[in-house]
Amino acid sequence: MSVEAHDIYKRFGLIDVLDGINLSVTEGEFVALLGPSGSGKTTLLRALSGLESIDAGTIRIAGQNMEHVPARLRHIGFVFQHYALFRHMTVFENIAFGLRVRPRANRPSRSEISDRVNDLLNLVQIPELADRYPDRISGGQRQRVALARALAIQPPVLLLDEPFSALDAQVREDLRDWLRGLHERLNLTSIFVTHDQAEASHLADRIAVMRNGQIEQIGTPEELQSNPATEFVANFIRSQS
Numbered sequence: 001m002s003v004e005a006h007d008i009y010k011r012f013g014l015i016d017v018l019d020g021i022n023l024s025v026t027e028g029e030f031v032a033l034l035g036p037s038g039s040g041k042t043t044l045l046r047a048l049s050g051l052e053s054i055d056a057g058t059i060r061i062a063g064q065n066m067e068h069v070p071a072r073l074r075h076i077g078f079v080f081q082h083y084a085l086f087r088h089m090t091v092f093e094n095i096a097f098g099l100r101v102r103p104r105a106n107r108p109s110r111s112e113i114s115d116r117v118n119d120l121l122n123l124v125q126i127p128e129l130a131d132r133y134p135d136r137i138s139g140g141q142r143q144r145v146a147l148a149r150a151l152a153i154q155p156p157v158l159l160l161d162e163p164f165s166a167l168d169a170q171v172r173e174d175l176r177d178w179l180r181g182l183h184e185r186l187n188l189t190s191i192f193v194t195h196d197q198a199e200a201s202h203l204a205d206r207i208a209v210m211r212n213g214q215i216e217q218i219g220t221p222e223e224l225q226s227n228p229a230t231e232f233v234a235n236f237i238r239s240q241s
Contacts, residue, residue: 001062001075001156001189002027003048008057010043010213017043018054019213027156030183030190031218032200035210036236041193042081044210045159048191049076061157077150079160083142085134091145092117092130098153120148123182140171147179151186158183160192164199176202197237209233 003025010018018040025031033041046052050071059066085094095117121127124144164172183190200207201221208218217229228234
């Protein structure tokens with residue numbers, strides 16, 4: 001599914017957190033939102049998902065206006081920065097949660113839920129952890145559980161808010177490779193928040209560089225390196241190279 005944001009505005013108190021954002025992500029594309037802390041990346045991601053209201057503008061998913069569509073009906077998978085797993089549930093039950101809370105008319109049968117969760121455990125390569133609890137597995141494994149939970153509802157759009165920030169360098173690198181492969185295998189449309197240029201360049205087809213609630217430039221990693229549109233983009237990319 002395509003994702004489009006047109007003239008998005010959001011204010012917290014006196015601060016314009018999103019200040020006229022325009023973004024178009026085509027079906028099957030992987031786009032990174034890159035910028036310093038406070039640039040509006042996470043707020044934009046939450047607005048696209050329906051977890052944050054907007055003050056003005058239009059969000060369309062697959063061409064449909066999302067103005068009156070709540071988050072639970074947008075068919076979006078969201079992976080949070082700190083996993084947000086349920087500590088009292090096993091890995092299996094965490095992944096199954098989004099399926100079990102569906103309205104009865106749309107809820108898969110118990111056997112269908114079991115089959116889908118087991119398929120996802122194999123997909124994210126942790127089938128042996130089904131009966132473990134989140135506090136009994138590593139950070140990298142928890143991240144895989146969070147991804148599997150987001151994918152359980154079979155979303156065509158996946159949003160990820162700095163999901164690897166709490167992991168050590170080698171685990172981050174391994175999971176980045178794995179996530180990019182997963183994106184391609186499942187033909188997802190993915191939007192990924194990061195403040196790490198190397199991570200954005202490794203994962204994304206295009207990068208949107210944000211500052212002060214605006215997108216300064218969007219382009220391929222090569223375009224941003226070779227032809228920065230503003231002094232801020234040039235300095236930000238250079239400082240991380």
